[in-house]
Amino acid sequence: MKRLRIGIIGLGHLGIAHLKNAKEIDNVEIAGINDINIDKARKLSEEYGVPYYQKPDDLIKNVDCISIVTPTIEHYKLAKHSLLCRKHIFIEKPITSTTSEADELIEIANNYNLKIQVGHIERFNPAFKAISKLKPAPMFIEAHRLASFVPRGTDVSVILDIMIHDIDIILKLVPSEIENIEASGVKVITDNIDIANARIKFKNKAVANITASRISQRKMRKMRLFQKSSYISINFLEKSAEYFKLIKNNEYQKDNKETIIDYPGKNKKVLYYKLQPPDEDALKSELNSFIQSILNDTTPEVSGEEGRNALDIALKILDKINE
Numbered sequence: 001m002k003r004l005r006i007g008i009i010g011l012g013h014l015g016i017a018h019l020k021n022a023k024e025i026d027n028v029e030i031a032g033i034n035d036i037n038i039d040k041a042r043k044l045s046e047e048y049g050v051p052y053y054q055k056p057d058d059l060i061k062n063v064d065c066i067s068i069v070t071p072t073i074e075h076y077k078l079a080k081h082s083l084l085c086r087k088h089i090f091i092e093k094p095i096t097s098t099t100s101e102a103d104e105l106i107e108i109a110n111n112y113n114l115k116i117q118v119g120h121i122e123r124f125n126p127a128f129k130a131i132s133k134l135k136p137a138p139m140f141i142e143a144h145r146l147a148s149f150v151p152r153g154t155d156v157s158v159i160l161d162i163m164i165h166d167i168d169i170i171l172k173l174v175p176s177e178i179e180n181i182e183a184s185g186v187k188v189i190t191d192n193i194d195i196a197n198a199r200i201k202f203k204n205k206a207v208a209n210i211t212a213s214r215i216s217q218r219k220m221r222k223m224r225l226f227q228k229s230s231y232i233s234i235n236f237l238e239k240s241a242e243y244f245k246l247i248k249n250n251e252y253q254k255d256n257k258e259t260i261i262d263y264p265g266k267n268k269k270v271l272y273y274k275l276q277p278p279d280e281d282a283l284k285s286e287l288n289s290f291i292q293s294i295l296n297d298t299t300p301e302v303s304g305e306e307g308r309n310a311l312d313i314a315l316k317i318l319d320k321i322n323e
Contacts, residue, residue, distance in 0.1 A: 004291055005031035007080055009058045010069035011044055014092065018148075019069050021284040028291055032059045060085050065115075065294060067287070068092065071155055072120060076101040079116075083108040090290045094160050094314065095307035096308040102308035109304060117290040117300035120168040122221075124285040126277035127234050127241045128169065134243060136232055137171075138225035141170055141208040148188060158313045159185070159321075163212035166223065167317075168302070168310040173225070176204035178313065182200035183320035188215050198317045218223040224248025244274040 006028055009020050018021070022030055032051040035041040045052035053059035057077060065088035068078050075094045082089050083105060093102075095118045096102045096138060109116045122128055136213035143166040178200055195213040202208075225229030229246040249267050293300040 001042060002295065003027050003029050003065045004065055004184070004294060005029050005162035006065050006176040006291075007032045007034070007053075007063035008067045009034045009048065009056050009059065010071075010074075010092075011037070011040055012069065015067075015069035016044065017283055017298065018287065019044065019185070021281065021287055024068070025288050025291060025297065027040065031063045031115045034059045036228060039165060044046060052228075057081070060087060065085060065089065065290070067297075069119075070098055072160065075157065076105070079105050079121055080108065083114055083116075085223055086112055086114065087116045088115040088250060089292050089304060090117045090119065090287065091307070093198075094118075094156075094164055095304065096311065097310060098302060098310045099315065100306065102311055105306040107310060111322065115290070115293050115300055116304030116307070117286075117293065118302045118304060118310075119286065120307065121282050121286055122165045122169055123302055124280075124282040125236050126239045126280050126282070126287065127236055127275070130275045130277040131232050131234055131241050133244070134232065136173060136225050136230075138173055138227045138232075139206045140226040140228075141173065141206070142207065142224040143170070143210045144220050144222050145210075145212045146218065146220040147214045148217065148219060149194075149215050152250070155192075157185070157196070157318055158212050158214050159193060159196050159198075159318050160311075162214060163198070163317070164310050164314045165211060166212070167209050167313050168208050168306065169223065171309055171313065172308070174204070174206045174208070175203050176202040176206060178205045179315070181320055183317045185318075196317070196321060198320075200313070229241060239277065239279060241275040241277075243271075243275060245271045245273075259290045274289070 030050045032053050034053045043054040059080050067090045069092050079089050079091050108231045145162050145166055177242045180201040183198040185193040188194040190313045194215050200208040223234045225232040227264050231244045235243040247269055
């Protein structure tokens, strides 16, 4: 099978993680790396045994695909140049700074039959992959994503920094147009919004309540899904999930291994499942998915359009707060 030559632009914390994981993927050759800090790029080049390029343009010319792991403000320029050079792109979230920039990238990619995958890594979290098999249809979603403060990522608001992960997941779970958005947020430490809450109402009557903070003492990445006759709780941090399902007594199989909770006087039982999927590396799965979409000419798991839609809602939430 063909080996794809990939380049990585941006060697911060996440860019180095891309470098480490890409080296472990079959059918991939790291053809080069680039960072604005030339000394850092040179050091990593020696450590990982890969070429480094002082100019992004020179790297882009010598690869089949590019992983763009730079600050958001640089995404559009690098991605557009890569696409015009006929290169597939993996681009970290958010896809761009504006939806018009994202739309332009998507149009170029479609014109040249190129792949865009956006780095919404929680799609590849083992816990989310496990509950996806249950085909959830939530009517109320509660999401909390809390992080302790680190300077990285503060060039954008907490909405574009971490809330956008949950926005993407919710848009994947609820197949409906949005009817209304309410939001509030506060600047606490940085010049951008550091803690925010949004309430999204969908036309199918589903509601999502999302809270994100990057100034919390403890980390939390949880989502709860409420739907008819069942409830699902996802812990993205621990990569685990819980599933409660209401059934009639005559639907219960005695050889079921699930925990059983009787529902008094209702001729029903509640089944409880503790889902503990394999501890896979989400970033490695994400990058491998991108590579496979190129090799097999399939739509990426998180397409440019989906990345654009998550950005659109994130910016609308930000607009509501700024009002």
